Amino acid sequence: MSIARQVSPELPALRRFARLVAGSQKSGDAHVVATLEALTADPGAFPSGLPPRQGLYKVFLKLWSSAAPRPLHGGFDSDPKNAAERNLEAITPLPRQTFLLRTVEGFSVDEIAAILDRSPEAVANLITQAGREIAQQVATDILIIEDEPIIALDIETMVQELGHRVTGIARTHKEAIASARVQKPGLVLADIHLADGSSGLDAVNEILTSLNVPVIFITAYPERLLTGEKPEPAFLITKPFQADTVRATISQALFFDRRAGRPAVTADAGAR
Known part of the structure; x- marks a missing residue:
């Protein structure tokens, strides 16, 4: 052939x-x-x-x-430019290509390494660089809903390294709702099994009744989200996860958010 x-x-x-x-x-x-x-x-x-x-x-x-x-x-x-096109303008060429290969085309880091003739470590660094450049345009406040302290701290570090801010780390449904009310996030990262047996999915559903924000689910039970019920898992990361996957998905969620391209408003200035 x-x-x-x-x-x-x-x-x-x-x-x-x-x-x-x-x-x-x-x-x-x-x-x-x-x-x-x-x-x-x-x-x-x-x-x-x-x-x-x-x-x-x-x-x-x-x-x-x-x-x-x-x-x-x-x-x-x-x-008229959509959010993705506006954000693309802010990313330098090689990180932009790497980011698109990973998030839009779905290639793995190893596959991108072969395409670009670079090491997997170099590719991961380029993805992170793209995320930082996106964050310069659409830095936002992020709520983490996660009951495992070590995982929550790891995610918090990744979020901050990209240039975003963490509004809070919630371990239960009640804490998540309270945090979202006090400091409205621009993105939610959520597990679905929480510390007191409550549901992160229920917490997200309740948050979305008053806020229109992108959501990334990070869970060891992805099948729980494949039910066709709202919210649709447009962004889903399976535990155990790779750090570059989390960074890329955060950037992807904000990159394609239709509101992206507007500077985030800090908590002192009011809600988004």
Whole structure:
């Protein structure tokens, strides 16, 4: 089977990725076409030993880098920008590519390392850098609902390293509701089994009756959230988790939040 036929199922996803990297559909599509032309002219340019999807993105990004594209700032199509496009403008090129590969395209850190010819440690650092750059634009207050002290402290450290603020760490349903009322968060990180046997899911449901905020569930029981009931687990991390997964998911949740791009309001200045 030809390389072109092998990679053809991946082209819609590559066009989406190219648009986000390039800043416009026209430019993104042009680079996708250039990638296909390069592979047609020289099938040997396709990386041996990589699955078709990884190899396609590797070739695309190699050509993209060699083309020395213009800075992304101001480069998006003239249509009104959504939150993701506004936030992309704030991220430098390589961290932006790494962040998109991880959060939008769903590649693992090891897969991204192979695509970018970098170590997994370097990829994790780039994801963290992207998260910090996003936080410079959309730094927010985060409520952590977690009954295990060590895990809660680990998550708090990750949140603060990205440049966000922690409004509180709640161990029970009652504490979570009280914390959310006193200092309204811009993001909630929640376990579903809490210290007194209460439910983090119930706490989140109650919080969402008065606040419209993104939620990330961090749980050892993901099947409890796959019921079709609200709130839908748009962001779900399974315990035990990797630190880079938590950092990337926090950045992703804020990156795609439709309100993102506005500076967060501190507790002293009032609620968001």
